[in-house]
Amino acid sequence: MSESSFLELKNVYKYFGDVKAVDNISISIKRGELVSFIGPSGCGKTTLLRTIGGFDKQDAGEIILDNQSIGSLPPEKRSTGMVFQNYALFPHMTVYENVSYGLKQMKVPKKEQHDRIREALSQVELGELGDRKPGELSGGQQQRVAIARCLVLQPKVLLLDEPLSNLDANLRIALREEIRKIKDKLDLTVIFVTHDQEEALSISDRIAVLNKGVIQQLDESDKVYNYPSNKFVSTFVGQANFFTGELHESGGERYLDTGTVPIPIKKLKEKPDDQPKPGEKMTVLVRPERIKINASSPLEGTITDIIYNGNFTRYFVEVEDYELKIDAFNTRDSKQYQTQDKIGIELPDSPHIIN
Numbered sequence: 553m554s555e556s557s558f559l560e561l562k563n564v565y566k567y568f569g570d571v572k573a574v575d576n577i578s579i580s581i582k583r584g585e586l587v588s589f590i591g592p593s594g595c596g597k598t599t600l601l602r603t604i605g606g607f608d609k610q611d612a613g614e615i616i617l618d619n620q621s622i623g624s625l626p627p628e629k630r631s632t633g634m635v636f637q638n639y640a641l642f643p644h645m646t647v648y649e650n651v652s653y654g655l656k657q658m659k660v661p662k663k664e665q666h667d668r669i670r671e672a673l674s675q676v677e678l679g680e681l682g683d684r685k686p687g688e689l690s691g692g693q694q695q696r697v698a699i700a701r702c703l704v705l706q707p708k709v710l711l712l713d714e715p716l717s718n719l720d721a722n723l724r725i726a727l728r729e730e731i732r733k734i735k736d737k738l739d740l741t742v743i744f745v746t747h748d749q750e751e752a753l754s755i756s757d758r759i760a761v762l763n764k765g766v767i768q769q770l771d772e773s774d775k776v777y778n779y780p781s782n783k784f785v786s787t788f789v790g791q792a793n794f795f796t797g798e799l800h801e802s803g804g805e806r807y808l809d810t811g812t813v814p815i816p817i818k819k820l821k822e823k824p825d826d827q828p829k830p831g832e833k834m835t836v837l838v839r840p841e842r843i844k845i846n847a848s849s850p851l852e853g854t855i856t857d858i859i860y861n862g863n864f865t866r867y868f869v870e871v872e873d874y875e876l877k878i879d880a881f882n883t884r885d886s887k888q889y890q891t892q893d894k895i896g897i898e899l900p901d902s903p904h905i906i907n
């Protein structure tokens with residue numbers, strides 16, 4: 553195990569019959585790190601989390617936490633705390649009793665129990681609702697009880713399965729920040745499952761993008777967004793325009809010959825000495841906000857559809873046989889175009905190559 557690795561999975565597999573829910577996953581997470589798992593429904597996020605927490609037993613592989621192999625231990629012996637996707641609260645107990653449950657099992661002294669429960673409930677802004685039962689709470693409030701129930705146990709690793717999915721937009725953002733604060737304060741290691749790519753990009757130290765039980769990329773947020781390792785990652789995180797063609801060079805200018813729109817390419821990749829050669833076939837990714845609307849550009853397109861998003865507007869633009877997505881950032885006096893408008897389009901000159 554490497555020095556900086558606090559939680560390590562080595563070649564972990566979990567099958568359900570023919571379904572490879574977790575397919576040879578190896579991952580190494582540092583102490584105090586917050587790593588998000590994202591991926592489409594059914595890709596294995598919950599199963600992976602349950603396997604780490606001990607609620608599912610891996611078919612093969614090893615799980616190491618803080619230098620201890622935990623793969624064969626029952627959940628309560630792992631120092632992991634899991635918040636389930638469906639909360640799994642005890643319906644007949646009050647909020648306070650739900651949060652106290654684990655502490656009672658651990659035989660924590662009464663006074664300490666009380667202090668820790670009060671603190672956990674106030675951390676998730678539920679200080680006033682200790683006497684209610686889960687059935688008397690909103691979905692978001694129940695979700696927060698589940699988080700408090702976990703925090704109160706002060707686990708080494710917090711496993712959160714879509715913990716914010718039922719909250720309204722503002723509370724979601726507030727709790728996101730709260731989770732990061734709690735993590736920093738307690739030096740907690742957190743695995744955070746979400747469907748919401750924006751949430752993953754903003755809350756995580758690193759993001760693991762999963763598909764069909766396999767990690768496609770594990771990287772810092774900006775790397776996943778700007779340098780996705782394959783087509784799946786580029787479309788799962790963020791919006792994408794793709795161009796496929798052959799690299800050409802003429803008069804010192806390089807461009808991608810797509811058969812229709814020529815894509816200018818001055819520079820590719822970050823490493824100047826690792827440039828692709830003329831004649832190479834490739835697909836490049838251009839994010840919508842990197843395409844500019846510029847009246848003096850010779851490349852012309854027609855707007856076919858418009859989605860206004862407040863801070864930016866997404867234009868769907870027909871250019872030859874492509875339909876491009878272009879995001880224009882809005883200021884108060886930005887020009888708003890109409891469908892059927894013809895606009896000049898300026899493509900960025902250093903797109904990212906997709907393997």
Ligand SMILES: Nc1ncnc2c1ncn2[C@@H]1O[C@H](COP(=O)(O)OP(=O)(O)OP(=O)(O)O)[C@@H](O)[C@H]1O
Nearest residue numbers: 568571573591592593594595596597598599600637
């Ligand atoms: N107990 C089970 N028995 C049989 N198959 C299961 C079981 N649990 C999960 N699976 C299957 O394993 C795969 C992964 O499921 P999992 O719940 O981990 O996905 P997920 O990424 O969490 O999806 P979602 O985003 O919808 O929550 C799916 O194909 C699912 O049908």
Ligand SMILES: [Mg+2]
Nearest residue numbers: 597598599637
């Ligand atoms: Mg799930």
